[in-house]
Amino acid sequence: MDSKIIGEFIKKQRTVKNLTQKQLAEKLGVTDKAISRWETGKGVPDVSLLIPLSNALEVSVHEILLGEKIEEEQKIEKYEETIVNTLTTNKKQISSLHKIIYALFVAVEVVAIYGFTIGADPADAMGLLLGPAFIVTPLVSLLLGLTNISFKLKAIFPWIVLISFFPSNYLYWSEDQAFEVGIMYGLAHLIFSYVFIIAGTGIVKLIKVVIYNIKEKRK
Known part of the structure; x- marks a missing residue:
């Protein structure tokens, strides 16, 4: 997972939905500063916020983690890619x-x-x-x-x-x-x-x- 890519995706989808940072923050029960941190790649949403965020932006949790929209025919391939990347990141952190x-x-x-x-x-x-x-x-x-x-x-x-x-x-x-x-x-x-x-x-x-x-x- 790349926090900057995720942040850019959140910002893009928020803009598409015509939501301000404050409006999105209110939907999620967080501050607009938290949204700003995500969008600038200085942090990522907490796991507990992924589903509410995906609902607010009308994208899947998988797309948020990947940082891009996924075409139907690419879903299986992208799911596998995300799993591998997540496991690799976790392994490095544990190491x-x-x-x-x-x-x-x-x-x-x-x-x-x-x-x-x-x-x-x-x-x-x-x-x-x-x-x-x-x-x-x-x-x-x-x-x-x-x-x-x-x-x-x-x-x-x-x-x-x-x-x-x-x-x-x-x-x-x-x-x-x-x-x-x-x-x-x-x-x-x-x-x-x-x-x-x-x-x-x-x-x-x-x-x-x-x-x-x-x-x-x-x-």
Whole structure:
């Protein structure tokens, strides 16, 4: 869906019907500013307004979404085109949202790792190492596992954790110790992360199976 094309179509059909923006707005129960936003491509009508708008302009909802009048012989082809475009747009929006959520998970994990390191008490070396491993990493990984983010991205996350953990050790340990500690506890982070991601993913699948079985029994 292209908001500008939709807006131009709404404006054109409103003009054909000899309606002002204010008159159309009154028919729909919105402000004339809302109509102006639609017609300039700065917004699109809410789903709940599509049918009233189509009635007011005497066009189909499909024509509004497509932004053009559809000839009878083109209807099936145009319907398919609209469905494909809508699905493609939704897929892109979901993909972008998933990337943002994923980036937030990564940011939380990295901040936690370095936060534990920078604010660590030298006398509490084990707390420094095990804090992120036993608290933050499992929690973040479990939450990540519960999301609909692709498993490919989920599988990369533990390696990001491992890579992030190594440099943080050099802020606290000597060079030799940092490498040894990085190997030992970095792998612990990696394993914990994978285990809890798989657990979260498994929980989601289990819930889906339970819901499916309940629905089947009700039929």
